[in-house]
Amino acid sequence: MIELDRRTFIKGAGAGGASCALATLLPGSLAALEQKPLQGMGKEVASICEMCSTRCPISARVVDGKNVFIQGNSAAKSFGGKVCARGGAGHSLLYDPQRIVKPLRRVGERGEGKWEEISWQEAYKTIAHKLNDIKQQHGPEAVAFSSKSGSLSGHLFHLGKAFGSPNTFTHASTCPGGYVIAAKAMFGTKVKRDLSNSKYIINFGHNLYEGINMSETRGLMKAQMSKGAKLVVFEPRFSIVADKADEWFAIRPGTDVTVALALCHVLIYDNLYDQAFIEHHVEGFDAFAKEVKAYTPEWAEGISDVPAKDIRRIAHEFAAKAPHAVVDFGHRATFTPEEFEMRRALFAANVLIGNIERKGGLYLGKKAKTYNKFAGDKVAPGLGKPGVEGMPKPAAKRIDQVDEQYAMMWSSGGIYQTILDATLKAQPYQLRAWVMSRTNPMQTMTDRALVVETLKKLDFVVSCDVYISETAAYADIILPESTYLERDEEIADKSGKSPAYYVRQRVVETIGDTKPSWQIFKELGHEMGLGQYFPWENMESLQLLQLDRDMARFNEIKQKGYVSYGKPLMLREPAMVAAFVKQYPNAKPTDDDGTYASAMSFKTPSGKIELSSDKVEKMAAGRGVIKYREVKLKQDNELYFIQGKVAVHTNGATHNVPMLANLMSDNGVWIHPVTAGRLGINSGDKIRLTSSVGSEEGTALVTPGIRQDTVFAYMGFGSKNKELARATGKGVHCGNLLPNATAPVCGMNIHTTGITLAKI
């Protein structure tokens, strides 16, 4: 459905050419510099990708001083030495003439697009002066700090804490927070899925063949093609993963929870669940079983449009493959206000068949500390977290710390969209400044108009980015960050079934006057009078601190880029435990059944998996037990509006990267032929989508691959600022159509709404 042909390629190139000419007028852009050949740091450099937030291990080589050929780092086996289109196009971002390579200061009105180049010193001085002023008058909590997660968020949030503000946010509540919070409630921590060894996979719209996470995408394909796994997909549109599935059900948007609960109903009441596992490792089964008694497949059919007989059959097929079967708990959210219950119901189906720590099921990451304890030996080195003594404790509460039900989210990235209320309604108190790094809430948060209003109302806005993103366009100061191909960063933990580390390293010499984020926020910290909290000299000194100054380990990680230690371990998989015990003579003694099942512990109040939770009940009355609640996602005369990922773009970030923009610059709106016929719409027609908060113009793509009551568009298109010349005005801006609403308990920003459709 990505329409790519030579004609659109040529058209795209024409548009690109025109916008290049425009971009040369943009101060601070790469186009303003003389193009010099790229200087590679070595023949082949192992590093970490940053074209999306999956951060796959890569290996990069400069070609003729002009291109960088990027592939996967083959040392990371589950990634197979592979890279996706976005990852392969990293160098297109690197030397994009529209990239920002000088600090900029706004000279017109906010969002007007008038900029002047300034020096780093000038930028730091302005920011330090403004922020310290706000701190003096209103307290440090009046400044919010938000960032893409990774090394950059670590350094920006460190600055925020040193400054004294509790208000730090990642994009979690606009993307993957739902399943993380559900996992925290049930397992006390995040869990991973072992797709590649699974024999039966039930998928609720986790489109791994378009939202590529290399290791998991490969795992799913391996399971399907090499291991004969069956894949069942419930999704309102015919995505690539639906195409590759053995069975696809066009489920009604936002009703996944009913099918998940009905699966649980059949597993329990047809006696297909693992009673021994429940007895030993699970708390709250009885209350859950009582609740799901009413959630029959027939009940689910009435809400979801998935036939009851299929739900029943699938539950039986799934149980027959237990424990080597999995219900994929998904990734990007948020389909419904009942996100928390939906993700918990998906986890519950896994718990019922006892696939925890079994091949093809779910498992907990084995970091060095845990792994070494089982091995009775120091198999893997620990990874230190260099801290600074005497960090100030924020006096104020976080702005999202109003309602106790969201408590689990406060330490998992926070409820990002509360910045809007704090700024516009002074709830719970007035926010006055926003410092952000590589985040684009104008695209990823809902209700774009509210985001604009917020950015206009604030006293001061700083954005650190590689482009003048749609959000950066409203900043007072823009700090140009080096791209990931020009940055060194901390060693990162990549542990799975055994410990693993990897590291981002510079592939080419820095182009233009950009800096890595660790350096930007350290230098800014010094200018703000917070130098004492930034004692490290450079990235190498930080990396060595992480490894306890072990030079041999340091050199190995730098050279290979990715290092894993030990054998894969799943605690309840007898063959794996046997191999583990054989390998490590001091290993912890196994249980009588040859597993480590009794050593399995969870960071929940009971130490067990909590199918029902007293803790959650205390946080949010009535939510201790997973339960269905009716929600209204659209008015009766409206169509559901849903979004998703495409393989060539990352939601809020890549739409201006030349190679990727040339592949796809518009998001046609998927409409079912019956719906289109009723409205007199043909493919290619200009159409208008109208929701309760906004209206967008788009192009119709009439296809049977969508429900009649639903329209779909890929996310991240339709930027509205002139600086992103290749992306601006192309396609439907999804955030502009979505009302700002927050899901209970997990605090997720909801991404489904109702729209009306008309031909223009």
Next chain:
Amino acid sequence: MSKRYVMVHDENRCIGCQACSVACRSENGTPEGVTRLQVRVEGPFGDAPHLHFKYNRVSCQQCENAPCVTVCPTGAAYVGEDGLVSIKEDKCVGCMYCVAACPYKVRFINPETKAADKCNFCKDTRLARGEQPACVTVCPTDALTFGDANDPSSEVAKLINTKATYQEKTHLGTKPRVYRIPTKRGGIQS
């Protein structure tokens, strides 16, 4: 025995993600506006819920009986010792006969070199270094297999001998060397 390089594209494994297209562009420095390779995701075909997409690899088919070579008036389009349909840029006069003659519509005039251009299985770059073509190297789901079909122990020979495959427009007698394993949804079971 001489080599017979072929490419096998497994449409069951292909997800249309364009990683191949981007890698090809990066390795071969293909300018904006033209392309040596892309995968078109076509469809969906069929009646819901029994729909399917077709993943169509669009690139030079490396015909053993190549119309582009036959029509080339200057000998710029030629078959090398390696059996690959190749282009001598300095002999190309840009007449576009080959572009018109190609039944697969995969040749173009490179706006930088002003000569005809197309996929050559990365023969000057990666193949020359003993590596696999760029598209094969990066393919996330291992949908592409490349090698010498005359070597019975090669992966490509095994695939061609054991799987149902098809080639595009064989009725024209072009003998293309890109083999496709059809998606099981397409009606042909392999």
